[in-house]
Amino acid sequence: MFDATTIDAYLDTHDDDLMALVHRLISIDSQIPPYADERAIVAFLIEEVERLGLGTVTILGPSPERPSLILRMHGTGGGKNLMLNGHTDTKPVGEARDEWNTPPLEATVKDGIIYGLGATDMKAAIAAMIYAAVALKETKTELRGDLVIGMIADEEAGAQLGAKFVAPHVTDVDAILIGEPSGWEHDWQGIHLVSRGVCCFRITVTGTQMHSSLSDRMPSVNASVKLANLMVGISDDLSLPFVPHPLGDVGPTLNVGVMIEGGTFFGVVPGRAEFSCDLRTVPGMTKEEVAEGIESWLAACRAADPDLEVTYAFEPSLDWIPWSELDATHPLVAATQRAAADVLGEAPALQVFPGGTDAPWYSQVGIPTLPSFGPGVLTCAHGPNEFVSQESVRQAAKMYARIAADFCA
Structure with a gap:
């Protein structure tokens, strides 16, 4: 003693x-x-x-x-x-x-x-x-x-x-x-x-970079607007399997838009926009299941919007902290x-x-x-x-x- x-x-x-x-x-x-x-x-x-x-x-x-x-x-x-x-x-x-x-x-x-x-x-x-x-x-x-x-x-x-x-x-x-x-x-x-755990990833949207005064006369895709729609929808529509932890019935958290980038300057239709997500995982979740969930969500987004050109990538060194x-x-x-x-x-x-x-x-x-x-x-x-x-x-x-x-x- x-x-x-x-x-x-x-x-x-x-x-x-x-x-x-x-x-x-x-x-x-x-x-x-x-x-x-x-x-x-x-x-x-x-x-x-x-x-x-x-x-x-x-x-x-x-x-x-x-x-x-x-x-x-x-x-x-x-x-x-x-x-x-x-x-x-x-x-x-x-x-x-x-x-x-x-x-x-x-x-x-x-x-x-x-x-x-x-x-x-x-x-x-x-x-x-x-x-x-x-x-x-x-x-x-x-x-x-x-x-x-x-x-x-x-x-x-x-x-x-x-x-x-x-x-x-x-x-x-x-x-x-x-x-x-x-x-x-x-x-x-x-x-x-x-x-x-920590899993960080970026969603990147490609649009049409062009003179903004022509947006009512020429076909164009505003990457920032497409990005905004994705940011609004991801929290409700991204499905990730997990089992709530018995200590407090705790599940994962997803923080959307922890960083946002996009656009060039006034007078330019944004040709690229990107937002970053910070996902905190609970025991039992895997990176493979997270990837499958993101891919499935993006596939549904593309199907609903033929003009949407979007990709995702995990953040190096923060892609999967167990x-x-x-x-x-x-x-x-x-x-x-x-x-x-x-x-x-x-x-x-x-x-x-x-x-x-x-x-x-x-x-x-x-x-x-x-x-x-x-x-x-x-x-x-x-x-x-x-x-x-x-x-x-x-x-x-x-x-x-x-x-x-x-x-x-």
Whole structure:
């Protein structure tokens, strides 16, 4: 058994250090390329974990520009190895920069809330993981198994250069917990055993590019108008087979027009238009069935409109990020529930995570992975004024320390 009271007391005493680390990580620009990359944040994290004396570090990645950091704190032997996983990259600030009330790359605290890019997705979780490890080390809590912390690149752009690359190299862990924000209305809303998959595709319409003044005299096809009709119809008419997941009766989501392109300039009938779709899949769905569904829908659209010239293509690297699922009877689930009940007073319900995570890349190489249990709410991620509550960061560190001490025993 471990002494949770001693662990909590250490973390309470070093709360300023934990919060300072969250602030420092937010201040380091790790937006996905071409805006930035993970080199600066990984360089800082190497210095930090070595300063704290936490264990050995390994850098993995397909190139020096996209590094992932693996920290291993060695146990005494004979126990199970746990990896706590977080991604170091963020989405771009994007076109919402003017909507930020505070500087995105500067942590700002107001009424117990930390604002900044990556605050909830997911730099706060990484800081909490590190200080959970520090607390275990400094309180001399015995771990028989190893505690591993994965600080991974490229999650926000599809994980091809991050978790997908890293997963085959970390098979010496028995289970993984990912610290993605596990609330959407409030902190700690669920222990997420399932992450949806991601399937992105583009629909492209070809029209007649010509002088717009002649559209009443010469035959023409306005690609943008045809595209608009398809955008309106796809949500209702695209049929994809799925079985609702028993955890919440959850199905897939289709977001239409996440990007739109088309037309040349005033005076020109649009000769090409394109819209992009973001499909989030649930366990049991396959890429082949999605392709069949799109092809069947487009065939019906062409039959109804002989002037329609349309094609589709899956987005490279985002064409199929698999869904992932952890069995509810796995020991990591029980350890997480015990930690949550101890810190929060009650364990959150088992849920399906709304989005995709790094989980499938690990589960595909045989590592049981819990896709999401972390501080913050997903609702504010990928948009302006991203935030995380200081209290949820404190709770995360205490729960991660308990989970590691329990599982690695």
